[in-house]
Amino acid sequence: MHRLAFILVVVAGCDVGTGDPSQDPSSSSNPNDPGPGGGEIDGTYLDAERGACFGGVGGAIRCAGSPCDAMLGETECAATSGCIVTYTQDDAGALAFRSCFPIDARSTAAGTCDTLAAASCVTRADCSGVYRGVSIFSSFVRCQPRV
Numbered sequence: 629m630h631r632l633a634f635i636l637v638v639v640a641g642c643d644v645g646t647g648d649p650s651q652d653p654s655s656s657s658n659p660n661d662p663g664p665g666g667g668e669i670d671g672t673y674l675d676a677e678r679g680a681c682f683g684g685v686g687g688a689i690r691c692a693g694s695p696c697d698a699m700l701g702e703t704e705c706a707a708t709s710g711c712i713v714t715y716t717q718d719d720a721g722a723l724a725f726r727s728c729f730p731i732d733a734r735s736t737a738a739g740t741c742d743t744l745a746a747a748s749c750v751t752r753a754d755c756s757g758v759y760r761g762v763s764i765f766s767s768f769v770r771c772q773p774r775v
Contacts (some may be wrong), residue, residue, distance in 0.1 A: 741755035
């Protein structure tokens with residue numbers, strides 16, 4: 629008898645829905661809305677503040693499939709249209725090539741490179757982003773004219 633009561637309690641706690649999307653509050657009539665659980669990762673996108681591409685859903689600057697492959701070297705990246713060269717700065721201030729990232733082509737920031745924030749820096753091919761650290765905890769240091 630105790631097993632039957634346990635099964636009833638477990639089943640009673642489950643939400644099986646109505647089967648009718650118009651009556652189910654967890655479903656959306658918008659096919660582009662991933663719903664309350666989010667969507668599946670659909671690619672990697674640039675996080676300009678951390679200088680890395682991360683898996684995500686519908687980000688603005690798509691890394692996956694861009695010509696700015698992380699395998700490109702500094703010279704190849706600089707020569708590839710639509711790419712920005714980035715550097716990592718060590719504690720002594722020395723720069724080392726970091727990676728090649730796609731440019732955010734939605735707009736182009738005005739002003740000189742050294743006045744731009746991370747999100748604006750990645751809109752300009754004539755600028756380079758400089759970051760501290762190489763992990764997911766990296767941080768944007770500055771934007772500078774491309775060397």
